[in-house]
Amino acid sequence: MRYLGIDYGTKGVGLAISDExxxxxxxxxxxxxxxxxxxxxxxxxxxMNIAQIIVGDTRAEGGASNxxxxxxxxxxxxxxxxxxxxxxxxxxAWSSVEAxxxxxxxxxxxxxxxxxxxxxxxxxxxxxx
Numbered sequence: 001m002r003y004l005g006i007d008y009g010t011k012g013v014g015l016a017i018s019d020e021x022x023x024x025x026x027x028x029x030x031x032x033x034x035x036x037x038x039x040x041x042x043x044x045x046x047x048m049n050i051a052q053i054i055v056g057d058t059r060a061e062g063g064a065s066n067x068x069x070x071x072x073x074x075x076x077x078x079x080x081x082x083x084x085x086x087x088x089x090x091x092x093a094w095s096s097v098e099a100x101x102x103x104x105x106x107x108x109x110x111x112x113x114x115x116x117x118x119x120x121x122x123x124x125x126x127x128x129x
Contacts, residue, residue, distance in 0.1 A: 001051040004044065005119025007111055008058060008072040013037060014111030016119045017048055023127070025119035027112035038078055045083060053079065056118040057089040090122045 001022055007014035015028045031040045044050070058072040080087045 002048055003119060003123065004041075004048070004050045004053045005115040005122070006041070006053065006055045007115035007118055008056060008068070008075055009033060009111060010068055010071065012111045013041075014113070014115035015041070015044060016112060016116035017044075017050070018119060018123060022123055025116040025123060027116045030111045037075075038082060041079065042082060045085070051085065053083075053085055053087045054090050054119050054122040055079075055087060056114070057091050088122060090118050 002020060003018040003022055003025075005016035005018075005025055007016075011033055012030045013033050014030050016025045017028045018025050029044070031037055045053070055072075055076050058069050076087060076089075
């Protein structure tokens with residue numbers, strides 16, 4: 001069973017995919033945040049046989065909304081309405097900073113790496129379940 005991790009951003013949206021055993025997350029792709037975003041992600045969900053989706057929660061560390069929270073919430077709602085899969089939220093606090101330390105240089109790679117960090121956090125918490 002594969003999981004899809006999503007790091008939502010105003011310009012680009014990073015994606016990560018787990019291995020079949022849902023033990024490890026790997027950076028997968030970055031899509032521009034444009035009118036084709038939902039279609040592109042639905043294609044990945046179908047092509048990669050995704051079972052569940054994990055989206056980074058964009059709220060600030062204290063839980064306060066920030067400049068992209070409302071837009072990200074709308075995206076999650078649109079995505080959940082377009083598929084029949086569970087969509088989970090995981091705090092994404094500091095995932096982009098962490099990704100920039102480990103990913104090859106380049107913002108696009110950082111977005112996919114941040115998605116992998118978000119997804120790995122979810123997988124680690126749910127391994128024992």
